[in-house]
Amino acid sequence: MGKVIAGMTMSLDGFINDSNGSTELSPDFAELLETASFKELTNNTGSVIMGRHVYEMADPFLWANDDYEFQVPIFVLTHTPPATYPKGNDKLSFTFVTDGIESAIAQAKKAAGNKIALIIGGANTIQQCLNSGLCDELMIDSMPVLIGEGLKLFENIDTDKVKLERIKVEETTAFRTSITFRVTRTKPTE
Structure with a gap:
């Protein structure tokens, strides 16, 4: 099976x-969508995992067209699936996972086969x-702005279990x- 990569x-x-x-x-x-590295990532991604908030940030009904960059099965981690959601197309589908991160990752890895199961958020x-x-790899895109306060990605991380090695x-x-x-x-948690 392929890697699980979070970005x-x-x-x-x-x-x-x-x-806010x-x-x-x-x-x-x-500009990012046109870079060679992003095109390589989309070509090598076999499934996407996201939380419900990320799913709702944009209009998910627009994602089900052929213009969305990830034309793969999408697994949405949520407590409650939405009443209505996009049908998808012959490549892109939506699965709402209500039984935890382990289940979401297992389903996404199976769908991805030898390709990447990509977590695109949220925190x-x-x-x-x-x-x-x-998670096998973590990709962080750093932007040269200072926000000062808000939501941090690295809050609530068990630093006794999670160690990172820069590779690129x-x-x-x-x-x-x-x-x-x-x-x-x-x-893994006991």
């Missing part, structure tokens, strides 16, 4: 959104994955530096 964009001072919940950290998103979903020992640094766009870490030592 998140954050400010230089470690926040993924401000105290704004996530305007990607003014270069259109709580990535924290659960890291703490449960289910790339200037992805004029604004974005991407750092990839191997999760070198995690132990």
Whole structure:
């Protein structure tokens, strides 16, 4: 099976959104979509995992068209599935997982086969994955902005279980530096 990779964009001072919940950290998103590294990531991704908040950040009904960059099965970690959701297409589908991160990762890995099961957020979903020992790599895109307060990705991390080893640094766009870490030592929760 392929790797489980988690990715998140954050400010230089470690926040993924401000105290109002704004996530305007990607003014270069259109440029990012055209980079060789992002195209390689989308080509090598076999499934996507996200939390309910990330699912609701944009109009998910627009995702089910052929323009969304990840045309793969999408697994949404949630307590309660929405009453209505997009049908999907012949490549992209939505599965709402209500029985925990382990189940979401297992289903996503099965769907991805030898490709990447990619966690694209949110913070709580990535924290659960890291703490449960289910994440192979962590990709952080650092943006040169200071937010000062808000939601931090690395809160609630069990630092006795989660250790990181930097394996790649790339200037992805004029604004974005991407750092990839191997999760070198995690132990599943007892």
